Amino acid sequence: MIVEKDETIPVRTSEDVVRVRREVRERAVALGFGLVDQTKLVTAASEIARNTLDYGGGGELRIECLRDGNRRGLRLSFSDRGPGIPDIERAMTDGYTTGGGLGLGLSGAKRLSSDFAIRSSPGQGTVVILARWK
Amino acid sequence: MDQIPILMVGDCLLVSIQVDMHDQLALALQDSLMTKIVETGARGVMLDISSLQFVDSFIGRLLNNIASMARVLDAATVVVGMQPAVAITLVELGLTLSGIRTALNVDKGLALIRRIIDGEEQAFDRREG
Numbered sequence: 001m002i003v004e005k006d007e008t009i010p011v012r013t014s015e016d017v018v019r020v021r022r023e024v025r026e027r028a029v030a031l032g033f034g035l036v037d038q039t040k041l042v043t044a045a046s047e048i049a050r051n052t053l054d055y056g057g058g059g060e061l062r063i064e065c066l067r068d069g070n071r072r073g074l075r076l077s078f079s080d081r082g083p084g085i086p087d088i089e090r091a092m093t094d095g096y097t098t099g100g101g102l103g104l105g106l107s108g109a110k111r112l113s114s115d116f117a118i119r120s121s122p123g124q125g126t127v128v129i130l131a132r133w134k
Numbered sequence: 135m136d137q138i139p140i141l142m143v144g145d146c147l148l149v150s151i152q153v154d155m156h157d158q159l160a161l162a163l164q165d166s167l168m169t170k171i172v173e174t175g176a177r178g179v180m181l182d183i184s185s186l187q188f189v190d191s192f193i194g195r196l197l198n199n200i201a202s203m204a205r206v207l208d209a210a211t212v213v214v215g216m217q218p219a220v221a222i223t224l225v226e227l228g229l230t231l232s233g234i235r236t237a238l239n240v241d242k243g244l245a246l247i248r249r250i251i252d253g254e255e256q257a258f259d260r261r262e263g
Contacts, residue, residue: 014156021154021188039188039219043227046190050157094228104191108227 005065011049011078012058020049020061024076027063031072033134041074041132044109048078048128051105055098056080056126066131073114073133081125088118138163140170146178146247147171147209148240152185160196167200171207178247179204182240184215194229201234210250212236214243 009023010016024045028038045061052059059080066073085091092110097103106128110116113130120126136159141148147170149163167179181197183189189197201211214237216224224231235250237243 014158018154018156025187035219036222039217039223040226043188043190043223046188046192047227050190050192102191102195102229104228108191108229111226111228112223 001066001068003064004067006062007064008060008062010058010060011052011080014053017046017049017053021046023061023063024074027065027074028132031065031074031134033074033132037132037134040112041076044112044130044132045076047105047109048076048130051128052078052080052082052126055085056082058082059125066133068133071133073131075115075129075131077127077129079125079127084122084124084126085118085120086122088120092118136162137166140167142174142176143180143244145174145176145251146180146244147174147176148180148182150182150185154187155193157192160193164196164200164203168203168207171204171209176209177251178244179209179211180240180243180247181211181213182215182243183213183220184217184239186220187217189216189220189224189229191227191229194224194227194231197231198233210235210247210254212243212246212250214238214240 021042025038025042028041062077064075066075090096092106094107095103114133115131117129138149197213204211212235237246
């Protein structure tokens with residue numbers, strides 16, 4: 001697998017979340033993703049970016065354009081140095097939230113992605129990596 | 135742009151969301167819509183999201199909240215113009231927007247609002263005899 005393009009952008013304000021959506025859309029279009037795939041990627045990115053901001057206290061997004069043989073993909077890695085998630089399994093459950101939201105962010109973003117991984121421990125921050133292939 | 139315009143059409147408020155809203159802007163829209171409903175006595179709210187390229191759980195919750203709040207203020211809400219890709223993504227995300235009435239376009243949305251308002255008035259008349 002080859003990383004063809006690699007860029008990191010900040011996720012520190014809610015305007016940054018808007019920028020995340022725009023950048024992810026632009027990359028997805030450039031890679032030739034169809035409209036539904038673009039929308040799924042942008043929506044998943046929006047969910048995780050908001051988590052990074054609201055729960056992680058801000059962080060960054062690394063966007064990588066991937067090639068694996070004939071397949072093209074987009075990998076998004078969100079990282080923060082926030083309080084971390086004590087119980088990831090619970091956090092991944094539909095409807096579970098410690099904020100005021102619907103509790104669909106993590107579980108929903110996973111459903112919208114081809115690959116999804118989350119690493120977190122209390123006090124160490126959180127990394128969420130998602131990818132979608134076309 | 136820090137404000138989404140709210141237009142009055144007959145006794146309905148019409149909002150066309152043309153920009154990618156950051157969260158505070160979305161919440162500000164919710165607040166100003168409620169103020170506007172009370173100020174104008176509008177009976178309907180139509181949210182045109184045909185230019186919106188995504189609906190995530192935050193925007194979904196916002197749409198639900200607007201519909202519930204407007205309901206309490208005696209106004210019916212209809213969301214119109216959702217793009218197919220947005221609808222597909224929304225359901226896969228896990229949102230059903232079950233509390234929201236939808237229509238395919240503005241014309242159908244206005245007709246639906248009219249039917250909801252008329253239907254409520256007829257139901258009220260029947261109850262009151």
